[in-house]
Amino acid sequence: MCWFSSTPPSWFDEFYLSLSLPSVMDSSVVSTSTVAPDEFDRNVPRICGVCGDKATGFHFNAMTCEGCKGFFRRSMKRKAAFTCPFNGTCTITKDNRRHCQACRLKRCVDIGMMKEFILTDEEVQRKKDIIQRRKDEEAQREADKEARRPRLSDDQSQVIATLVEAHHKTYDDSYSDFCRFRPPVREGPVTRSASRAASLHSLSDASSDSFSHSPESVDTKMNFNNLLMMYHEQDSSPDSSKEEGSSFSMLPHLADLVSYSIQKVIGFAKMIPGFRELTAEDQIALLKSSAIEVIMLRSNQSFNLEDMSWSCGGPDFKYQVSDVTKAGHSLELLEPLVKFQVGLKKLNLQEEEHVLLMAICLLSPDRPGVQDHARIEALQDQLSETLQAYIQLHHPAGRLLYAKMIQKLADLRSLNEEHSKQYRSLSFQPEHSMQLTPLVLEVFGSEVS
Ligand SMILES: [Zn+2]
Ligand SMILES: [Zn+2]
Numbered sequence: 001m002c003w004f005s006s007t008p009p010s011w012f013d014e015f016y017l018s019l020s021l022p023s024v025m026d027s028s029v030v031s032t033s034t035v036a037p038d039e040f041d042r043n044v045p046r047i048c049g050v051c052g053d054k055a056t057g058f059h060f061n062a063m064t065c066e067g068c069k070g071f072f073r074r075s076m077k078r079k080a081a082f083t084c085p086f087n088g089t090c091t092i093t094k095d096n097r098r099h100c101q102a103c104r105l106k107r108c109v110d111i112g113m114m115k116e117f118i119l120t121d122e123e124v125q126r127k128k129d130i131i132q133r134r135k136d137e138e139a140q141r142e143a144d145k146e147a148r149r150p151r152l153s154d155d156q157s158q159v160i161a162t163l164v165e166a167h168h169k170t171y172d173d174s175y176s177d178f179c180r181f182r183p184p185v186r187e188g189p190v191t192r193s194a195s196r197a198a199s200l201h202s203l204s205d206a207s208s209d210s211f212s213h214s215p216e217s218v219d220t221k222m223n224f225n226n227l228l229m230m231y232h233e234q235d236s237s238p239d240s241s242k243e244e245g246s247s248f249s250m251l252p253h254l255a256d257l258v259s260y261s262i263q264k265v266i267g268f269a270k271m272i273p274g275f276r277e278l279t280a281e282d283q284i285a286l287l288k289s290s291a292i293e294v295i296m297l298r299s300n301q302s303f304n305l306e307d308m309s310w311s312c313g314g315p316d317f318k319y320q321v322s323d324v325t326k327a328g329h330s331l332e333l334l335e336p337l338v339k340f341q342v343g344l345k346k347l348n349l350q351e352e353e354h355v356l357l358m359a360i361c362l363l364s365p366d367r368p369g370v371q372d373h374a375r376i377e378a379l380q381d382q383l384s385e386t387l388q389a390y391i392q393l394h395h396p397a398g399r400l401l402y403a404k405m406i407q408k409l410a411d412l413r414s415l416n417e418e419h420s421k422q423y424r425s426l427s428f429q430p431e432h433s434m435q436l437t438p439l440v441l442e443v444f445g446s447e448v449s
Pocket of ligand 1 (some may be wrong): 048049050051052053064066067068069344
């Protein structure tokens with residue numbers, strides 16, 4: 001009985017180590033019942049080579065049923081020696097396979113079943129251990145992956161919810177208030193309507209309310225009085241600057257629009273978690289330096305890539321670059337501004353990302369006049385982490401999105417600088433600065449008072 005050889009062949013170890021790796025399986029040597037179904041169908045009939053019963057796969061190197069598989073293993077383990085009670089030529093069938101163990105075992109060997117394919121108890125245990133270790137490793141990998149997967153903490157989710165709500169409260173996408181501004185004039189001479197003064201009044205009230213605890217509200221009133229005086233002086237004198245005025249025909253409307261937007265930015269800032277706990281001085285310093293940037297950011301919501309305009313309702317409130325030049329700004333600001341709007345629009349930010357970016361912009365610790373640098377930096381860091389976690393979670397393909405958003409903040413700095421430059425030269429001219437609102441003068445700086 002040469003097939004009782006007790007030394008496993010050298011490929012044995014390798015073979016059973018590869019048992020759980022289907023890709024390296026060779027169907028001719030597989031001893032388990034796990035055979036790839038297509039292989040099963042293609043090569044061999046599912047008939048037990050020993051007894052003709054329904055086979056369950058390759059067992060110990062031959063296609064057999066479960067019964068003959070167990071019989072062969074038991075016989076080998078027991079090192080059983082059977083004797084045929086007949087003449088050693090019994091035909092084994094499904095029904096009689098129990099009658100002659102000797103002929104059944106001989107048939108097993110004849111069709112190629114091999115003792116070497118039977119694992120010892122230790123080998124079975126080793127194999128089980130290996131399979132278990134693989135499972136454990138896989139579970140560990142999954143756990144690691146899960147742990148690395150970014151998630152939003154409750155605090156972060158709350159911050160996002162707060163900011164989204166703050167934005168909804170301060171950004172009216174019906175733009176219904178725009179008709180309360182001094183009307184836009186795109187051609188012809190400037191018409192001085194009585195509504196201008198009324199508009200100045202209402203905006204002034206709103207602004208002093210926004211800053212009711214700020215030491216600057218006094219200045220606001222002062223500015224406002226100066227403005228009114230200048231307004232009356234100008235009005236009572238003959239029209240000396242009609243031509244000049246007409247070239248800035250959009251200034252009153254856009255000044256009101258910017259003033260209105262500043263109020264909304266202030267409202268938004270006050271709802272950013274942590275902002276109101278800053279000193280009034282720091283709140284003002286942050287707002288003064290970032291207001292125009294946040295306005296540029298939020299205006300992206302109305303920006304239209306098709307015609308490069310800001311569309312805020314009806315045709316009156318659809319703003320082209322040419323409209324902004326009629327408010328005294330030159331292309332040195334407007335060209336990069338439109339480029340910025342296009343780039344930002346193309347980032348396709350989700351609302352959550354949009355509001356986080358505005359809050360991050362507002363809470364930049366490196367603004368002039370900021371006192372509690374560390375505290376503002378900590379608030380901004382929290383917002384940045386929240387934004388990064390949000391992006392990783394909701395923008396799996398947007399690995400560079402955060403970097404691109406931060407680049408937009410850098411772009412805003414140079415836009416801010418150019419805006420300040422142009423604003424300064426405009427506000428130096430009383431006939432133009434008088435068109436501004438007290439809030440605009442207060443926030444962007446007043447050069448005339
Ligand atoms: Zn069988
Ligand atoms: Zn027999």
